[in-house]
Amino acid sequence: MSGPSVLSVRSLTRHYATGAGPVRALDGVSLDVAAGELVGIFGPSGSGKSTFLMLAGLLENPTSGEVWLAGQRVSHAGADLDALREIRRRRIGFVFQKANLIPFLSAVENVALALEIADVAPADARAHGRRLLAALDLAHRAESLPARLSGGEQQRVAVVRALANAPPLILADEPTAALDRVRGRQVMEIFRRIAAAHGTAVVVITHDPRSTDLFDRIVHFEDGRMCAGKVEQD
Amino acid sequence: MNLALKDTLHAPTRFALTALGVAFLVMAVIGMIGLYRGIVEDALLIIDRIDADLWVVQGERAGPFAEGSAVAADMDRRVEGVPGVADVRRFTQFSQQFSFAGAPHRATVTGVDVPRDDGRWLSLAEGRWLGGSRYEAVADGSTGLKVGDRIQLARDVYTVVGLTRHMVDSAGDGLLFVGINDAAVIARRRTSEEIHLARAAGTGTSAVSADASSVAQDSKISAVLVRLDPAADPARVIAVIQRWGDVRVMTTGEQRDLMLNARLWKLRLQILTFTGMILVITAIVVSLIVYTMTIEKLHEIALLKLMGARESVVVRLIGQQAALIGIAGYALAVVLAWMIFPLFPRRVVMLPPDLAQIALVLALVCAAAAWVGIVRASQVEAREVLS
Incomplete structure (x- = not known):
């Protein structure tokens, strides 16, 4: 870890009740992610990666343990999820396997929406959205609807949207799974640039081993536990 | 950014057809109420306009609008x-x-x-x-x-x-x-x-029959x-x-009452019953339309919540879309009514107070439908984006 800790999770546990008895989806995970750090979380299906993202992204409460953002405890077993919306809006950007763009908004409107939700004036939001799209070579697609964009372009727009509010933390769940090797690499390089240029902490959950060289650190999950980790420096 | 308007403009044909469907239902309501008004106005036309204070009619009878009368x-x-x-x-x-x-x-x-x-x-x-x-x-x-x-x-x-x-x-x-x-x-x-x-029947009749x-x-x-x-x-x-x-004297008020509450009572009741039925059908259909539109957008609503959108953003999206449907449907209904009803054989009277009341009822229906949609949307959780 190089900078101050942006995300800290402490003894994070999540149990689900099923017909076959309780399932320990996450079992006492502790992890710190620093500003400017690109962390890859690897692991087989059912290892707890997505549960970790849900808890770290304040989308679900842990059964026990805590989530801290920039030194502030934000989530715990009894946290009010609805009240965490404000924190998500300001401090966390999400990118998923599917771009999840709103189909009736153009690329720039999808980006501007994230800003307007954070009370940025519509004209300013749109202008900033255009600048961000231009930075990722999408200026010419700004007015295109998602249906008119390629898979790679959609995913890049989703990244731009996650970046729009300049959140200190970006959580990405299998962001390259639906892309070919070249486009998948492009997206990972964007994350690398964002982390380096903006000091954003980026956590990427992935199965994809093709871009491991770009991560500062790789964490392995198995059976809900963080079983090993290693640092890979460029 | 007005998400409701953006969504509407994204699929204008679909919106137009939906609004047209609502318009026809509202037009039916306008038509039934207008038909009722027309029948009442027509029935009272002579009574109200002939400028008489009293009607002297045949004794023990209710006058020419209710039964045979000869004086x-x-x-x-x-x-x-x-x-x-x-x-x-x-x-x-x-x-x-x-x-x-x-x-x-x-x-x-x-x-x-x-x-x-x-x-x-x-x-x-x-x-x-x-x-x-x-x-x-x-x-x-x-x-x-x-x-x-x-x-x-x-x-x-x-x-x-x-x-x-x-x-x-x-x-x-x-x-x-x-x-x-x-x-x-x-x-x-x-x-x-x-x-x-x-003449033949009258021959030989010497006395007036009983x-x-x-x-x-x-x-x-x-x-x-x-x-x-x-x-x-x-x-x-x-x-x-x-x-x-040998005569009965009726006031204009009694004639009106006789016409509306005796002669036309069943017809009025039937028209008002049909009007009520159409209103209920309109309410159900509009509610279903708004609810379906909400259901279709649950993923986008979950995404908005994930991005940290306040509940008011979701409420505005659903509420404005319901309002758009209602306003477009109502405006179309009024235009269609003005164009079509004059061609009907019976007069359909469209009074501004009636149109205002229909607008109010439609607004309430849209508000209720939006409320149902909003309640459903409030149950959506941000994490559903991942499902």
């Missing part, structure tokens, strides 16, 4: 002599079939007492009011007649000298105004054989319309006339 041919002169009476007019009304241009027509012949009745209570669209001469008629445009047309009624040919608009009876038949004496002749029409049979009325049975005068002196006491005048025993 003595000289009843007007008897009533005229009652203190407090300013003027009197004889009146009769009956349905009549006639042929014109080779086609059968139907009208409600209304006998008015010209020249005492100067026709000031109705507005002519064309031509002039009845003069003193016989065999003239003023017809409503709905009869299909024009000024100058000549029609045969009974044994005589009448010339149409004037036209009215929207003057029909409670059944929707256009009114045909003729002088009271002409009306009596038309009503009295009989075939030669009928006259022969009547059930014979004091009113001459060949009288075709249905009622005598009375206007009172401004200073007259209506109750006193009514009491004087009713003391005669």
Whole structure:
């Protein structure tokens, strides 16, 4: 870890009740992610990666343990999820396997929406959205609807949207799974640039081993536990 | 950014078809209420506009709008002599079939007492009011007649000298105004054989049968319309006339009540029931449309929540979309109603207060539908984006 800790999770546990008895989806995970750090979380299906993202992204409460953002405890077993919306809006950007763009908004409107939700004036939001799209070579697609964009372009727009509010933390769940090797690499390089240029902490959950060289650190999950980790420096 | 408007513009055809569906339902509501208003207005047309304070009708009967009524041919002169009476007019009304241009027509012949009745209570669209001469008629445009047309009624040919608009009876038949004496002749029409049979039946009858009325049975005068002196006491005048025993005196209010609550009661009830049913159907369909639109957007709603959007953003999205559907549907309905209803055979009266009330009801329906959608949307969790 190089900078101050942006995300800290402490003894994070999540149990689900099923017909076959309780399932320990996450079992006492502790992890710190620093500003400017690109962390890859690897692991087989059912290892707890997505549960970790849900808890770290304040989308679900842990059964026990805590989530801290920039030194502030934000989530715990009894946290009010609805009240965490404000924190998500300001401090966390999400990118998923599917771009999840709103189909009736153009690329720039999808980006501007994230800003307007954070009370940025519509004209300013749109202008900033255009600048961000231009930075990722999408200026010419700004007015295109998602249906008119390629898979790679959609995913890049989703990244731009996650970046729009300049959140200190970006959580990405299998962001390259639906892309070919070249486009998948492009997206990972964007994350690398964002982390380096903006000091954003980026956590990427992935199965994809093709871009491991770009991560500062790789964490392995198995059976809900963080079983090993290693640092890979460029 | 107005998400509701963006979504609407993204699929304009779908929105237009949805709005059109709502518009037809609202138009049906406007039509039913307008039909009701039209029937009531038509039924009360003569009663309200003929400018009479009292109606003197056949004794123990409810007058020409409720049942057969015949008063003595000289009843007007008897009533005229009652203190407090300013003027009197004889009146009769009956349905009549006639042929014109080779086609059968139907009208409600209304006998008015010209020249005492100067026709000031109705507005002519064309031509002039009845003069003193016989065999003239003023017809409503709905009869299909024009000024100058000549029609045969009974044994005589009448010339149409004037036209009215929207003057029909409670059944929707256009009114045909003729002088009271002409009306009596038309009503009295009989075939030669009928006259022969009547004469034969009368031969040898020396005494009036037990059930014979004091009113001459060949009288075709249905009622005598009375206007009172401004200073007259209506109750006193009514009491004087009713003391005669062979007539009944009704006020204009009683005539209205009789028409609305006796003669038209079942029809009014039926129309109002249908109106209520259409309103319920409209409410259900609009609610379903708004709810379906919400369900289709649950993923986007989850995404908005994931991005940290306040609940008000989601509420605005659903509420504005419901409002857009309602406003577009209502506006289309009013335009369609203005275009289509004048072509209907019965008059459909669209009154601004009725249109305002329908708008209010539709707004409430949309609000209720939006509320159901908002409740469903509030149950959506941000994490559903990942599912």
